[in-house]
Amino acid sequence: MRILIAEDDFTSRAMLAAVLRKSGHEVLEAGNGAEAWEMLQQPQAPKLVIVDWMMPELDGLELVRLVRSLPTDHPPYLIMLTAKGEKADIITGLDAGANDYLGKPFDPGELRARVEVGSRMIEMQAALIASREALVHQATRDPLTGMFNRRAILDHLDKELAHARRHGELLAVGMCDIDHFKRINDTHGHQTGDEVLCSLTQIFKHSLRQHDTVGRMGGEEFLVVSTMQAGADCRLPFDRIRQLVADSRIATRSGDLAITLSIGVALAGSGATVDTLLEASDLALYRAKGAGRNRVVLAQDQEDTPISLPGEDAP
Structure with missing residues (x-):
């Protein structure tokens, strides 16, 4: 799976990328929120994103809100990476549109597990969309000729x-x-x-x-x-x-x-x-x-x- 890491700290970003690549994922890296936002607007943008809360130019919360404002049937799965451990902070991140969160410093096993959950959710979402499109096609097509009914x-x-x-x-x-x-x-x-x-x-x-x-x-x-x-x-x-x-x-x-x-x-x-x-x-x-x-x-x-x-x- 293609995964984007949006993290301004080089050491933390390199460690995240190493764990994910070892698990067989293709990893893209962004050093700030603005760079990540530009990448996420591309046609083949990654479907799973790990977003650091504190970043220059565009912080994690702002990035998450922007991503959730995009009109798409295939929204990415967002994991908020944060050193903020208070429950109120976690709720703020989830309310902004994050799907999950990971505390800093991160545990490699926990990272792999949360990414695996995200991968399953993305696969389920793709299957649901495919089923919906198949039903729409069936409802609009003539069964004999395949043309519009x-x-x-x-x-x-x-x-x-x-x-x-x-x-x-x-x-x-x-x-x-x-x-x-x-x-x-x-x-x-x-x-x-x-x-x-x-x-x-x-x-x-x-x-x-x-x-x-x-x-x-x-x-x-x-x-x-x-x-x-x-x-x-x-x-x-x-x-x-x-x-x-x-x-x-x-x-x-x-x-x-x-x-x-x-x-x-x-x-x-x-x-x-x-x-x-x-x-x-x-x-x-x-x-x-x-x-x-x-x-x-x-x-x-x-x-x-x-x-x-x-x-x-x-x-």
């Missing part, structure tokens, strides 16, 4: 709408539907249909831009949320997806299949809502289906004017 993609759309309002960006959503998907299920079976959905997921991943996001709305419908520069042709990214799907052959247990997408696209103004965008893109999708499928239809083209959204005046 309906709830997650709509939450993302809501956030992107707020961001677009703040920064005056162009936001487009595309409702994508696999043409004649029921025919695939009826002819080849639902397992083949599932393979088509999973293969389409891979096509999305390779065709979408970095700032595009896709989620499965349900069945064979997918929603693409795309941010664009003002004045950009909003059809282009969606037509690129459509063309790539049309040009692909999907390998399935029933053989290679050809599929196409129909896509309805709606643009968001400053007063757009998730509901208005979904309704507009759905209507555009129906128009794409009615016009022969395998095409992109823009909702605003229905009346040759932008959609009238809440809070906006139609030109």
Whole structure:
């Protein structure tokens, strides 16, 4: 484990480092609180820190308080090193945010034991965070395709709408539907249909831009949320997806299949809502289906004017 020792006394710091290195730890050293604070703000900062109470420039209590103010899911484990043996002083250090304390002069056995406790706590914290992240991933992902599920993609759309309002960006959503998907299920079976959905997921991943996001709305419908520069042709990214799907052959247990997408696209103004965008893109999708499928239809083209959204005046 990487351990930082923040101690201004060279002899004490050298003795601490020697014991820890002998125990197999990687040790970093800081001669004052300011130097330690700078090291602890780095991306790969040590997860366990031994902090001397009395240091120049920035004392141990101030350093502990600063570390605890950092916004992070992986806070370091802090051991306060102090010659102050009064219970009130120990409580002060713990109240400031220290996890444990070690008296000076320190006993090597006690040092190793307290560091071992800290290591176990860090491992437990990492395991809890990993479990939480796994649960979050499971709650937001479609179990078949691994894409965002309906709830997650709509939450993302809501956030992107707020961001677009703040920064005056162009936001487009595309409702994508696999043409004649029921025919695939009826002819080849639902397992083949599932393979088509999973293969389409891979096509999305390779065709979408970095700032595009896709989620499965349900069945064979997918929603693409795309941010664009003002004045950009909003059809282009969606037509690129459509063309790539049309040009692909999907390998399935029933053989290679050809599929196409129909896509309805709606643009968001400053007063757009998730509901208005979904309704507009759905209507555009129906128009794409009615016009022969395998095409992109823009909702605003229905009346040759932008959609009238809440809070906006139609030109």
